[in-house]
Amino acid sequence: MKNNIFNFFATILLALLLSFALPWWSVMTAALATSLFFPLKKAAVFFVPFLAILVFWGTYSFILSSGNDYTLAKRIATLLPLGGNPYVLMLVTGCVGGLAAGIAAVFGKQFASYASKK
Amino acid sequence: MKYVKLIISFVLTIGVFFILNTKLGSIPPIGKFLNPYSGIWQNETTETTSGDISIPGLKDKVTVHYDDQLIPHVFAQNESDLYKAQGYLTAKHRLWQLEFQTFAASGRLSEIIGEKALDYDRTERRRGMGYGADQAIAYMEKHDKETLGYIQDYADGVNAYIRQLKPENYPVEYKLLDYKPEAWTPKKTTLLLMYMTKMLAGYDDDLEYTNTLRLLGKDNFDLLFPDFFDITDPVIPKETDWSFIDVAQTPLPNSKAVLDTITETISKPHPDNGSNNWAISGAKSATGNPILANDPHLGLNLPSIWFVMQLSTPKHNAFGATIPGALSVISGFNQYIAWGETNATRDVIDWYKVEFNKDRTKYKYDGQWKDVSIRVEDIKIKGKENYKDTVLYTHHGPVVYDKNFKSDMELAGYAMKWIGHEGGNNQKTFIELNKAKNYDEYVQALQYWNAPAQNFVFASTEGDIALWIQGKFPNKWEGQGKFLMDGSNPENDWQSYIPQQFNAHTKNPDRGFVSSANQHPVDENYPFYVFNDGYETYRNRVINDYFNSKEKFSIEDFKNLHNNNYNLKAAEIVPYMLEHMDTSPLDEEEMSIYNEIKAWKFNNDIDEVGPSIFRQWYGKLYNLVWDEFVSEDTALSSPFTYQTIYLLKNHGEHKFMDIVKTEDKVETAKDLILIAFRSAVSKLIEIREEKGNYKWANYKATYAGHLLQALPAFSRFDIPIGGDRNIVNATSENHGPSWRMIVEMSSPPTALGIYPGGQSGNPGSKYYDNLIDDWAEGKYLQLNFLQSSQATDAIISTLTLTPKN
Numbered sequence: 001m002k003n004n005i006f007n008f009f010a011t012i013l014l015a016l017l018l019s020f021a022l023p024w025w026s027v028m029t030a031a032l033a034t035s036l037f038f039p040l041k042k043a044a045v046f047f048v049p050f051l052a053i054l055v056f057w058g059t060y061s062f063i064l065s066s067g068n069d070y071t072l073a074k075r076i077a078t079l080l081p082l083g084g085n086p087y088v089l090m091l092v093t094g095c096v097g098g099l100a101a102g103i104a105a106v107f108g109k110q111f112a113s114y115a116s117k118k
Numbered sequence: 119m120k121y122v123k124l125i126i127s128f129v130l131t132i133g134v135f136f137i138l139n140t141k142l143g144s145i146p147p148i149g150k151f152l153n154p155y156s157g158i159w160q161n162e163t164t165e166t167t168s169g170d171i172s173i174p175g176l177k178d179k180v181t182v183h184y185d186d187q188l189i190p191h192v193f194a195q196n197e198s199d200l201y202k203a204q205g206y207l208t209a210k211h212r213l214w215q216l217e218f219q220t221f222a223a224s225g226r227l228s229e230i231i232g233e234k235a236l237d238y239d240r241t242e243r244r245r246g247m248g249y250g251a252d253q254a255i256a257y258m259e260k261h262d263k264e265t266l267g268y269i270q271d272y273a274d275g276v277n278a279y280i281r282q283l284k285p286e287n288y289p290v291e292y293k294l295l296d297y298k299p300e301a302w303t304p305k306k307t308t309l310l311l312m313y314m315t316k317m318l319a320g321y322d323d324d325l326e327y328t329n330t331l332r333l334l335g336k337d338n339f340d341l342l343f344p345d346f347f348d349i350t351d352p353v354i355p356k357e358t359d360w361s362f363i364d365v366a367q368t369p370l371p372n373s374k375a376v377l378d379t380i381t382e383t384i385s386k387p388h389p390d391n392g393s394n395n396w397a398i399s400g401a402k403s404a405t406g407n408p409i410l411a412n413d414p415h416l417g418l419n420l421p422s423i424w425f426v427m428q429l430s431t432p433k434h435n436a437f438g439a440t441i442p443g444a445l446s447v448i449s450g451f452n453q454y455i456a457w458g459e460t461n462a463t464r465d466v467i468d469w470y471k472v473e474f475n476k477d478r479t480k481y482k483y484d485g486q487w488k489d490v491s492i493r494v495e496d497i498k499i500k501g502k503e504n505y506k507d508t509v510l511y512t513h514h515g516p517v518v519y520d521k522n523f524k525s526d527m528e529l530a531g532y533a534m535k536w537i538g539h540e541g542g543n544n545q546k547t548f549i550e551l552n553k554a555k556n557y558d559e560y561v562q563a564l565q566y567w568n569a570p571a572q573n574f575v576f577a578s579t580e581g582d583i584a585l586w587i588q589g590k591f592p593n594k595w596e597g598q599g600k601f602l603m604d605g606s607n608p609e610n611d612w613q614s615y616i617p618q619q620f621n622a623h624t625k626n627p628d629r630g631f632v633s634s635a636n637q638h639p640v641d642e643n644y645p646f647y648v649f650n651d652g653y654e655t656y657r658n659r660v661i662n663d664y665f666n667s668k669e670k671f672s673i674e675d676f677k678n679l680h681n682n683n684y685n686l687k688a689a690e691i692v693p694y695m696l697e698h699m700d701t702s703p704l705d706e707e708e709m710s711i712y713n714e715i716k717a718w719k720f721n722n723d724i725d726e727v728g729p730s731i732f733r734q735w736y737g738k739l740y741n742l743v744w745d746e747f748v749s750e751d752t753a754l755s756s757p758f759t760y761q762t763i764y765l766l767k768n769h770g771e772h773k774f775m776d777i778v779k780t781e782d783k784v785e786t787a788k789d790l791i792l793i794a795f796r797s798a799v800s801k802l803i804e805i806r807e808e809k810g811n812y813k814w815a816n817y818k819a820t821y822a823g824h825l826l827q828a829l830p831a832f833s834r835f836d837i838p839i840g841g842d843r844n845i846v847n848a849t850s851e852n853h854g855p856s857w858r859m860i861v862e863m864s865s866p867p868t869a870l871g872i873y874p875g876g877q878s879g880n881p882g883s884k885y886y887d888n889l890i891d892d893w894a895e896g897k898y899l900q901l902n903f904l905q906s907s908q909a910t911d912a913i914i915s916t917l918t919l920t921p922k923n
Contacts, residue, residue: 024153025135060154065162072162072290072882079294079831093152093159096138100149103134107127114124 004048007038011052011101024097027053031101035108045109050102058094065090141296151293156286158293161882165211168915172922173278175271176202180919185902185912188877188885191428193907197549200431201268201445203919205275205302208425208442212879213279214289215421216442217299218825220306223313224248228499230295236497236505241384243495244509244523246516246539247316251308253541265546269304272445276302290881291826310443311545315538317387317416319570319589321652322467325380325532326755328602332377333752341765342757342774345650346642348764351659353462353573353587353634354622356641363620363645368595371609375601376471380532382524383753390843390853391416392654393460394680395575396633396661397583399626400863404672408863410577411676412449412458413855415848418822420833420887422875424857428904429552436552437869437903439857446548449859451869451903454555455578456861460634462571462587463651466537468598468612470514470605474529481512482606488513514605515539533605535612537590542568547588557582557625564588565618573634579863585632586623587639591616594647616646631665633658635846655760656686656844673870676860681896682846683722688732691763692720695735698770699791708799722847723840724815730805733817733842734798739766742790745778759844814840820849822874822890824881828852832881837874839894858898866905870898 011034018026031049040048065073065086073086082088138149151157167184178195180203185191190207194200208216221227225242227235258266280299292298331339350356397410416423424439429447438450449458472481480487493516495507510517512533520531543566550563560576564586567574571589576582592598592612603610622640624632635657640648664679665671696716704712711731718728743766744756757765765772770787777785777793785793805812815838824832841847841854848854854874861869874893878885889899902912909916 019155024149024156025139027153028131028135057152057154061152061159064154064159068162068164068882069884070162071884071886072158072880075831075881076158076290079829089152093154093157096148096152100134100138103127103130107124107131110124110127114121 003038003040004044007034007040007048008052010034010038011049012056015053015056015101025100027057027097027101028104031105032108035105036112039109039112040105046102046106049105050098052098053101054094054098056094057097058090061090061093146294147296150296158290158882160286161290161293161880163880164883164885165878165880167917170918170920172920173202173206173275174922175274175278176919176921178921181907182207182917182919183904183907183909183913184915184917186914187426187889187899189426189428189902190917191902191904191913192430194431197268197431198271200429201271202275202278204427204429204440204445205272205277206279206919207275207427208440209276209279209302211877212421212425212442213283213299214291215825215879216276217302217306218291219313219443220309223309223316224251225495225497228497228505230297230500232500233502236499238385239497240495240505240507240523243497243507244516244518245316245320245384246509246534246536247309247312248495249493249511249516250312250315250536250539250541251305253539254308254311254544255305257541257543262543262546265543265549266304268445268549269307269545272307273302273304289879294826307443307445307545310441312538314441314444315570317391317570318461318572319463319466319538320387320536321389321391321463322386322465323652323755324465324467324469324599324601325383326753327600328375328378329380329752329754331375331601332379341769342761343650344761345648346638347650347655347760349655350638350641351662352638352640353585353658354624354640354644355627355629356643358622358624358640358643360643360645365593365617365620367646368593368598368613370595370597373595373603373607373609376604378471378602380519380602380753381751384518384524388417388853389652390848390850391461392463392636392848394633394635394657394661394846394848394855395458395460395573396631396665396679397456397575397577397585398631398665398671399583400581402630402665402669402671403862404670405862405864407579408577408581408583409671409673409676409860410451410456410458410575410583410863411680411858411860412460412575413680413848413858414449414459415854416856418820418849418852418854418856418874420822420824420875420881421879422822422856422873424873424875425877426871426873426901434553435903435905437901438859439871439873444548445545446552448548449857450552451861451867452552452554453866454580455551455560455576456863456867456869457551457560458575458859459572460575461636462573462589462634462639463636463653464571464589464591464639465594465599465649465651466569466571466589466591468535469602470512470533470535470610471602472512472514472517472531472533472605474510474531476529478510478529483513484606484608490517512605514611532602537569537592540568540590542566542590544568556580557584560584561586573639575632575634577861577863579865579867581863582626583632584623584625585634587621588618589621590618591621591646594649596647597649598647600649620646629666633661633665635661652758654844657846657848660684660686660846673860673862677870677896677898679846680855680858680860681841683840685720685722685729685732685842685845687759687763687844688718688729688736689720691736691766692718692732694767695739695791695795698788699795700788703792704796707803708796711799711802712795721840722814722842722845724813724838726814727812729814729840729842730812730817731798731802734801735795738794738798738801739790742777742794743775743787746774818842818851820854820894821852822887823852834887834890837890837894858893860898866903869901869903871901872898
């Protein structure tokens with residue numbers, strides 16, 4: 001459990017730091033790295049970084065959007081189409097980032113165990 | 119086993135990365151698009167309008183005050199800085215639109231949206247849009263380096279903005295389509311001007327008329343498409359004395375139209391592109407100051423075509439609507455004068471059939487072979503190989519139609535002669551108008567203007583009002599260019615131009631007002647040939663009747679006229695239709711709709727049902743009358759509304775009234791009116807079932823569509839506004855008054871303005887569409903005309919542009 005919590009916060013922190021230097025896929029790099037340093041087990045391998053980035057991207061987009069009356073979020077939520085609901089768009093944003101991070105973490109885990117077996 | 123898992127997870131990781139980083143069909147690259155640090159969430163902001171920004175190449179400090187509508191009031195120390203600032207600010211608020219419009223102008227949309235735009239791109243290139251822009255640059259390089267210099271300043275300003283723009287701050291459309299802005303060049307300004315020329319002087323029916331003449335003969339053609347309607351209320355008043363003109367019309371040669379069959383023609387601009395403008399003299403004004411108004415009717419788009427600015431130097435101070443890509447104010451005023459434009463359609467496109475030699479390197483002209491020149495159009499297509507289109511050019515212009523494009527003629531083609539290819543100095547007219555102080559300087563400024571021909575309305579604080587129809591017009595022989603001409607006969611070439619000083623104009627006419635609404639420019643007494651180029655026949659009469667109706671007019675009267683919904687067209691035909699319809703076969707439902715339109719007072723207000731019934735009824739009637747003009751293998755244009763109504767009333771038994779399909783029966787106008795009514799009723803009932811009612815606002819459902827095929831997310835729908843085409847408030851479904859301005863020539867002038875959009879091009883800004891509701895209600899913004907760089911109460915923030923050392 002402790003590792004889960006460490007991994008969760010480390011992923012967010014690392015993703016935040018890397019975002020200054022790398023494009024959107026910095027979340028993949030971050031999750032990959034934390035999966036090596038804070039190894040997790042079973043479903044947690046995917047879900048902890050998934051939740052971490054979901055929370056990170058969801059919160060970040062909420063902060064950007066709430067200060068502007070969700071003007072653009074409503075429009076993009078019509079475009080995609082998500083019924084014009086800005087909160088659904090935030091959730092989707094979080095899930096997209098989370099998915100990318102989670103998959104990268106699964107790869108990291110496999111890579112770590114492959115390397116250690118060797 | 120571990121090995122397999124590793125490979126699978128690796129492939130999945132790469133796969134997820136690829137899918138989220140790539141544009142798939144119309145779906146944007148979703149990871150790039152949605153991430154909060156460089157995706158669309160960064161566009162969730164209202165623009166900053168304060169601070170200091172250093173800009174390379176500025177000579178001096180430029181102060182930009184913003185008022186609460188995001189209108190920039192620019193105070194520069196010299197013109198070069200002024201146009202740099204204009205470029206910078208236009209890019210700041212409208213970058214995507216600024217660039218997209220020039221991509222559309224030059225036939226480069228395939229680069230952004232892929233192969234589906236290829237036919238459009240080829241059309242624009244074959245129309246010679248890029249060629250015309252090149253000619254304009256070449257003209258300025260030779261004759262007017264000063265204007266070209268200002269155009270370069272504007273480009274420098276745009277580029278200063280683009281260079282400091284980080285990818286996360288790209289306008290949202292770039293993120294959606296996954297591309298990035300490129301550098302702005304002076305040629306892009308000339309392309310934008312070509313775009314305007316196409317929009318306003320790019321319409322013609324010559325090839326359709328050729329088909330019509332061949333099929334129906336000259337007598338019928340002249341009946342359906344007369345040079346003058348039975349009534350005219352021209353732009354330049356009828357009583358004008360033309361005796362000062364000492365140049366004659368080109369004499370009629372013995373030339374015959376080439377009666378080819380043309381299957382398909384290139385796309386045309388919206389036929390309703392037009393405008394109103396008018397000005398009243400001090401004597402006719404309630405305050406004693408002349409008052410001027412303008413409202414250009416264009417497609418209703420977001421971001422709006424107009425961007426309002428105040429542009430000043432210590433030597434001049436102009437304010438009004440600008441167009442992203444063009445320098446200075448286009449429709450506006452300064453401390454001394456006000457001006458505005460309406461389209462002065464004239465037939466400035468003609469078509470010539472040219473015959474080539476065997477390898478298409480030469481074409482026949484005056485009994486000899488003349489060399490063809492070649493322009494290869496290299497069209498980039500997103501995700502595909504480039505498409506190379508070879509366009510042949512003759513001395514007439516580009517051969518638009520040939521075996522490679524919309525034609526199957528192996529060794530012939532149709533060349534286009536268009537004033538847009540002549541290479542003029544249109545930008546100078548606006549730069550000079552912005553600085554003009556009186557009538558003489560206004561006339562001076564106009565002389566550079568070639569195309570699109572415009573009715574330039576004018577009023578000054580000195581008390582003058584005027585209207586010049588300015589453009590470069592060929593002095594045509596009677597009938598020249600109505601139909602396809604033989605391109606090998608020199609007599610068919612444009613022989614000369616009407617000398618600029620003989621362009622029709624009027625200054626301080628006795629009636630105390632000038633006006634134009636795209637109607638016939640002149641009556642039959644004007645000594646040059648003017649062909650009926652689809653002239654408007656309703657708005658002009660409503661406007662002129664209004665100004666003849668009383669002695670004095672106020673700003674309030676001007677507002678009322680802008681928003682006037684009186685449907686003169688309906689008033690001229692509906693009573694006739696009602697009277698000549700046999701009502702005995704009508705059932706109860708039909709009778710109730712009959713009574714609804716009978717009670718209508720011909721105002722296209724939002725809560726009326728009359729306008730909807732009329733649209734349906736007249737629309738069906740029009741199609742029944744001109745069923746002869748529906749053909750799949752021959753390009754045809756059906757006659758104008760005014761002439762249709764004239765024929766219905768005066769030639770009700772003519773063979774055109776007969777429905778071709780019903781072989782055993784001969785219909786007359788009377789029969790058509792009944793058939794049209796009954797089918798209109800069933801359509802109206804359908805609409806009522808679908809939408810609840812067919813009140814005009816509901817029926818018309820006016821919308822302002824985003825420039826990208828009206829993407830619903832970035833568009834505004836169901837805007838409650840009355841009016842329609844042929845009405846002074848010319849708002850139809852997606853077309854109408856794109857800018858409304860009223861200027862009173864007090865010292866300094868006081869002005870009102872509004873447009874259906876907002877100053878920001880960012881759909882995430884509250885200024886993106888904030889003016890639409892007021893516009894629909896007929897309200898205006900008071901334009902804060904600052905007299906010095908000192909900020910007033912109206913100013914909410916200030917941005918300073920400083921030279922970069």
